[in-house]
Amino acid sequence: MNRPGTCPAAVAALAVAAAAEALVRFVASRDVAGAFLVLLAALAVASTAPLALRRDTTAALVVTAASVVALAGFGLFTVAGLLAQLAAAYRVGRRGALAVAVPLGLPYLVLAFFTPVGVVLAALVPGFALAGVARRVSRADAAHLAAQDAFAGTLVEHTARGERARIARELHDVVAHHISMISVQAENARLTTPGLPPAGAERFAAIGGTARAALTEMRRLLGVLRSDAPAEPERQPQPGLRELAALLDEARDASGSGTRLILRGPPVPLDPGVELAAYRIVQEALTNARRHAPGAAVDVEISYRADGLVLRIRDNGPGPGPASNGGHGLSGMRERAAAVGGRLRTGVSGPAGGFVVEATLPVPTEEDR
Template sequence: MRRPAWHRTAAALLALAAVVEALARYVASDVTGGPFLVLVGALAVASTAPLAAVRRPTAAALVVTAAVVVALAGFRLWTVAGLAGALAAAYLVGRAGALVVAVALGLPYLVLAFVTPVAVLLAGLVPLCALAGVALRVSRADAAHLAARDAFAGTLVEHTARGERARIARELHDVVAHHISMISVQAENARLTTPGLPAAGAERFAAIGGTARAALTEMRRLLGVLRSDAPAAPERAPQPGLRELAALLDEARSASGAGTRLILRGPPVPLDPGVELAAYRIVQEALTNARRHAPGAAVDVELTYAADGVCLRIRDNGPGAAADPSAAGGHGLHGMRERAAAVGGRLRTGVAGAAGGFVVEATLPVPDQEVR
């Protein structure tokens, strides 16, 4: 990966500053001679220019340290840029180089502390810079480890959820779908093979078969959602709402043979799709409970629109307390309460009154922005 150009620019500027400062010190000293001038310039460059090789921080740190140590030990010569180069090299090797070298960089300056006071300063600051680089390395490693752990945990949760969905899909396909398909087949066989079957009975068997086939279709959609490895996208259909209540009551009337009425009150109010779906499912479950616990009882479904919401009242004229679905250990009432609460509404169930019957009353709100 290509490093940013500012590393090379900084190293070049430090090298230039070190050379200028070294030449100034040379001019001010009593030492003369061309070879000494070349050596001073070379040590100034060697104490700073290797910092440009950030891809090899260990080698760069060794070269810089060697140049600074030679300049201090052999000529008592040092530059501010060279000292900065030594500190920067210690930081770089601590951040991305060999840790053994990072620990040992300060040792030569401890030996030179008896020769020049500048070495005492370097003996204290070089280990600190190396430690700062090591701290940054550890921090980055911890961050990478945490990111990897979070990614692994997320993958594990997703894999577990996918496996659980696949298990549920297999159970639905192998057990529930099989039984529903058997209901459809047996209803069709009964319609075709029962001698002397009245026309009304044949229609009932046909309705049973049609309902079973519709349930299989819905289950296939559900299986397509549950199984993430489905070869094709599942068939999708709009969620039902209050406009489908008439068809729902017609289906219930055909299945039970009892009277079922839909009573509307008030001008229709625009509702959120989630509220309409909750209302439809509550009516659907209440009709199912009435057929199951009060067979043959007439059912009235009252839908009342108000400015602040919609009220549902589903009442049958069955035996009342004896037809309470909760007495049979069912979960329908609990599911209806959850649907009402999910959209901010409430639901009440109980005996309709002294005349008997069971009633389900739900009040579902209308969002403020939709009230007209």
């Protein structure tokens, strides 16, 4: 309750005043035994014990103990009701505090017409104190949720950066191979072309030198990308669509369900970067299907069209749950498609459920061929 806008000392003073007023009336009007006073002290201690485990509870301890003392003059049943109210509010937390306070607090409001002001004050003060505690807990919950959201956003961004770096490293291998071939062919042409004039030889040499310089710069770029990444195993040749059959066999063995490869249209030569992206997208989609729809049948459909290569991976599982909003696997597939100029969409495959991943990747035009 130690927050701006609250006054725990005033609340505690009000509770003590109410307790004193009620206790004086009770002692003055009855013959109070020493055993009853001992029991009263024990009840006050018992009522404040749960609060002793929390921080900044001085005012709350005073309020609770004083309320028990004030209410004791009206019978142990009244004290038991207050203890039940405090214990229930302490256990249910912010969301249930109102539901507890209303039904347990209404009887005290009724008593206001028949009892001295002391009991009314003693009964209402803990309610206001609990309202302050609920407000404090609400603020703490909001801060905790905000911290969780910030951490989740940071994690997603970190994962996306790592995925982009991995894609860049794989594309580096593809592009480096082509540049190396340019350098080799330029040098070969300079040495083997009969009757090549000196100017032509110089141009071939310049082409080879430019290609080698480009390779050097690419290696520097790759070093920057690898500086923040963990060590990787020895690099292997990058896979393409020819390796899809083996990938589907592996998926069948892992899931034990039917996985079909459907080809539509005559195959056309594709850029190695596009083939790599297609393979990785299919691989990730199969992994997601095994993770989220184990045992479901999966169809992998590859269509060669004039406007692009279309990949459609569909399973007959239950589909995404109501709280599903995508994951790192889906963001990685989108990154791969975008890296080669393509696009990707995901969603429910039909009324009966299931999930579909559809990617459209560019194919070479007639001029490119």
